[in-house]
Amino acid sequence: MLSLLKLAPICKVKLALRVLPLHQCVHRPFSAVANSIALTLDDFENKNKAADFNVLFRSCKSVDVAKRLHAFLVVLGKAQNIILSAKLVNLYAFLGDVAFSRSTFDQIQRKDVFTWNSMVAAYVRSSRCREALNCFNEFLSTSDLRPDFYSFPPVLKACPNLIDGKKLHCWVVKTGFEQDVFVAASLIHLYSRFGALDDAHKLFVEMPVRDVGSWNAMISGFCQNGSAAEALDVLNSMKIEGLKMDTITVSSLLPVCAQSGDMTSGMLIHLYVIKHGLETDVFVSNALINMYSKFGSLWNAQKVFDDMKVRDLVSWNSIIAAYEQNNDPITALGFFKDMQLIGIQSDLLTVVSLASIFGQLSNKKNSRSIHGFVMRHEWLDKDVVIGNSLVNMYAKLGDMDCARIVFEQLPVKDIISWNTLITGYAQNGLACEAIDAYNMMTRCSNIIPNQGTWVSILPAYSHVGALQQGMKIHGRLIKNCLYLDVYVNTCLIDMYGKCGRLDDAMSLFYEVSRETPVPWNAIISCHGIHGHGEDALKLFKDMLAEGVMPDHVTFVSLLSACSHSGLVDEGQRCFDVMQREYKIRPSLKHYGCMVDLLGRAAYLDKAYNLVTNMPVQPDASIWGALLGACRIHGNVELGKYASDRLFEVDSENVGYYVLLSNMYANVGKWEGVVKVRSLARDRGLRKTPGWSSIVVGSKVEVFYTGNQTHPKCMEIYEELSILTARMKNIGYVPDYSFVLQDVEDDEKEQILMSHSERLAMAFGIISTPPRSLIRLFKNLRVCSDCHNATKYISKITQREIVVRDSNRFHHFKDGFCSCGDYW
């Protein structure tokens, strides 16, 4: 056995190292393996066959194997060898165990520059920058040795800021190491890392000799600062000098192609990759997957992934994120399961994707497991991104209480944390909470709002009709000369439109860039909710004339605009054009608009046919639209059918019970009304609280239905009593079918009177000068009885009253409403 191993090739030793139990390496030192290693060592020390020994080091693919080799070196008395000991420090760092590197390092009695360099580099490799710098300082203060040009690249990499970087740079210049290509590349990288691209470029230009690494350092510097054009310029000069892109050039460039939307350059680089066989590099393939994912080209991303021979965690994270970010959480989840199956451990970024996947899937159970997983690993303290993704996950599940709890627990909150919270509130219809959160954020001095903040707070302001606050933001953006992207501008257009300033919305619309459908959709929608269907159609024509491609949102805005204005033929034409010319498959939202459009215009049969022939399963909004139409046109039979279907899919929305009750009442079927009431009572309804807001002075006042805590409560109810009496004198008859509670008529009258829109209106009347205009906002659709009452109130008080509900604007004047009771 011994003699066999003596002559055996190095691979037998490698095998033995992998399978030998550790204690055998320590306690039976002169085994065959030890002898064989001893022989290899002899060769190594005699400089004859050093290559064999390097092979041995390289073959250590895990800390365990490294420990066995280490144990043999100890018993062979070679652990203090100046080269071997430093190699062990390196080896442990490569295998990800910097603690072992350090303990090995500490045991080395005689340390030379190589030893110290190895330890500093080991820390840098493990992203322990502070320890790396401490170690470097220890090196300077405890030894008589001077750093060499190998010392600087790792130290420059660990440098935490530009000031220290500049000091190091001076030192490098003094020692003359600036001429070294490795050191120079590190300096270029350092300057770019802190955004000092001019300094980086100056260094680069002044270099007497440049290798591919130097070019790469400059290109990646521009890339990481998002300067795609400059990066491509440098690339061109590099080509002119006859140098070829390598895997590092390519993997620096691909992300900026994605960022700047330059698909052509991205695909050209992919062709280059294929031609030069660079796709075997994991970094390159990973970067390609990410680029294609950002372009929404999942087929290409998948192809690259499938063709990979070796995949790492980043590859899996990338393909999971690709599907997750392109709205295919199911496939993304499939990849996650495959990844688990082959035993790859998730990291933080995997979990970020998973949180988004379960949020998209509304999977509460798995979402909680993800939360638990994060807590067990204490990742909430490790990185703010993971916490933000949990806040976002709960917001998507509609569970803002949990979202808030996670948010409060974040040890560090950045601007994204705040934006996520604000958006979460706003998108769950909790505009007031969104505004509160925004106000809290403005009190944090270290948080600077960004585009994302405006995009989340402006819709909240539009939602409650806080025009003045919205204008304050607009003013702030103009004053600070902030560049407004198309989304912020669109939010402003939407805000002005929804706060009743259609003219301001239009003038802003004509000022902004209109190359994408985004601002068009907003302005079309604004005209729709104002009941200006013809104008909405005209804008759509203008949009096509300017060569802007409509998307699915355009048609939702357009169809609902037609619906609000009773433009049946035009609506049907749009629905047809959308599918035929623009190949947009109708979503539930489009079908909802169509059912609404046809139903309200009394084409109940057509609406019913559409619902039954839809290729997608109708949801509550579809049946609700049909029920609403049946109520208007008194079709009890179809209404009953629609409500039965409706309660199968959503039995908890109190609004639908009100509709049904009102439908029975309108045709005098009182037993139906009673039945609906008891049904609603039995089911213990979850009621969406109705609220209305009004701006008086600069203050937004919010009234909930039945509110009795307002400081002016007494005066409000008194005003309402007086108004009700006067309304009755000129013909107002309360419609009790909107009251689901089973109580006496006078109590029902009280309930109607305490509807939030009436409280807000009465407050407006007593708080503003006579005959001035009143603007109200209601979170739900305005109730029919309140609509009717408002007509009378506008006549009695001789005021214009503008009510914006969740659906559209109602402009009351002199006893009439602009919607012509068609809403």
Added chain:
DNA sequence: GTAGGGTTAG
């Protein structure tokens, strides 16, 4: 005997 420049995020 060591070192530079690269891929994934809410």
